[in-house]
Amino acid sequence: MIGISDIEAAARHIAGHVVRTPTVPSPGLTALLGVPVTAKLELLQRTGSFKARGATAKLLSLSEAERAAGVVAVSGGNHGIALAVMAAALEVKATVVMPRTASARSIELAEEAGASVRLTEGMDSAFELVLRLRDEGLTLVHPFDDPVVIAGQGTVGLEFAEDAQELTDVIVSIGGGGLIAGVAAALRARRPDVRVWGVETEGAEAMSAALRAGGPLRVPVSSIVTTLTAPSVSQLTYDHVSALVEEVLVVPDREAVQGCLDLADRAKVWTEPAAGCLLPAARQVAARVGDGARLGLVVCGGNATPGDLFGWADRFGLL
Template identity: 45%
Template sequence: MSLSLADVLAARRRMAGVAVHTPLVPSPFLSARCGQNFLLKLENTQPIGAFKLRGAVNAVFGLPAEANGVTCCSTGNHGRGVAYAARARGLRAVVCMSSLVPRAKVDGIRALGAEVRIAGRSQDDAHAESRRLAKEEGLVEISPFDDPLVIAGQGSIGLELMEDRPDLAAILVPLSGGGLAAGVALAAKAIRPDIRVFGISMDRGAAMHEAMRAGRPVEVEEVPSLADSLGGGIGMDNRLSFPICRDHLAGVVLVTEEEIYRAMQALYFEDRLVAEGASVVGAAALLAGKLPAFSGPVATIVTGRNVDMAAFTDVVCGRDIQLGDYLVKGSAYGS
């Protein structure tokens, strides 16, 4: 199975009127740190507050008329997108999630009319439940990252980036299962083969990074993270997102929980943005000095705003954050 720019263009037509063309805005603070124009692609302005709407709408709207329902596993935003799209089509939606998913994301999905099943303590456990529902109840399973329609839908972000700033030298993409990175890289490099696309992930439980190092999908331990949306494996039978990321990404950069913490503060105080931990990993990599030098403008994708506001308030106020058995020591911004 292969994907091309034509699939991404078809996805954009299918999503028209549901997913929006989001703003691309400069960050003066991050531009000063980068030495080049540093731009923020504000996917947190999508109707569900996250980029996942794109792939979910393309997949759900692409189902045959006789489909009677959908299921998926999710760390939060994919489930929200599937719930939103299923409600628009009048379909039943069952979203499977692990106990690590923040309560705010669970509640957000239920508010869109979907059923939520909590299964185990990992994305792999949630995936097993989703597959069971597909087999036993005849629901159509929509992968959060290894589905051609999902990847093509996420790829529409790459189209918009290249249309809005054809002079981009690089794109920094939050990296989890690879659906977003695969779609963006596929689209952007089809238009500009020399553009560099980097995946950015947390340094604990970075499944795609470990798979790319090993040359094949591998299992990783999922642990609590400020970047909770980037948790989970890529699937041992991954067909699409792994090979596309392997072949099209210029590299993967890992950031620590402390670097994510400081980037969440920076985007709030400098750019006035409420952003999930997963959304700020590109900024975190820049602020930590982990990126190469660039010869032109750089964009990163602010992937979502669906953060637990109590935890977010703790971060911006400089309080300690407990992530399972790992303590992120707080500090006031700028100290």
């Protein structure tokens, strides 16, 4: 299990490379949800998502030989962008494997940063290819099955604990589970009375399926939210969530897209559906907790173009 000392060490290592993002009360979301809401704005992080933290932590931990070999990662979008940008900043050659379902903008950003981008038909084949490339000599930077990466993501929770006022519940999106594992570990140490809730979208339910099964297993992925579509969580992230997280909620893609529209309208931030899914989950949490609820939202990323968001909104009849 990742400890608070691991997360504090990661914070010191990455401090000169990443942004300490704002933690702010949101009057608009407070009015919308009917309870006080504080948002941790990770969409303002370098590369547009929290993923810069874990990628940087891992890159800084590598030996000279590992750096010289070049790094490789699998990603539905944000991890690949983060690795490409941060590797370029540290003068490390990067290869990013993405499914063709990844947004065109994500692929473009990774390529613009200088990474070699390899596309596959889906996330299953993307994970298979990245393991082959690792076996051929590249240094793997896994998006979530790595204690150094999880500690890096945990710095989100460390900052949230330090910067937020009173909170009762914090809600975190789940793909492979690296973010929620790190955030939950940090909050358990710094704010032990705060409950942590996870949220997935339908068709990207690797963690909730693992919790039902008693351990990680492969699941079919069909959600439009490609940044959450890990085909399986890891034993490491499962262990953290099963021990530290209250519950993992699952919401429809349509509600995640509506959440993006509401975040733009009420919170004045432009997000992607991996963050939009926080709002329907927050409504459920507020209803369960009742009077006295004070919610924290980890607004994890904003790497969706207007064309992406309006296309999804039109598809679901939201415009």
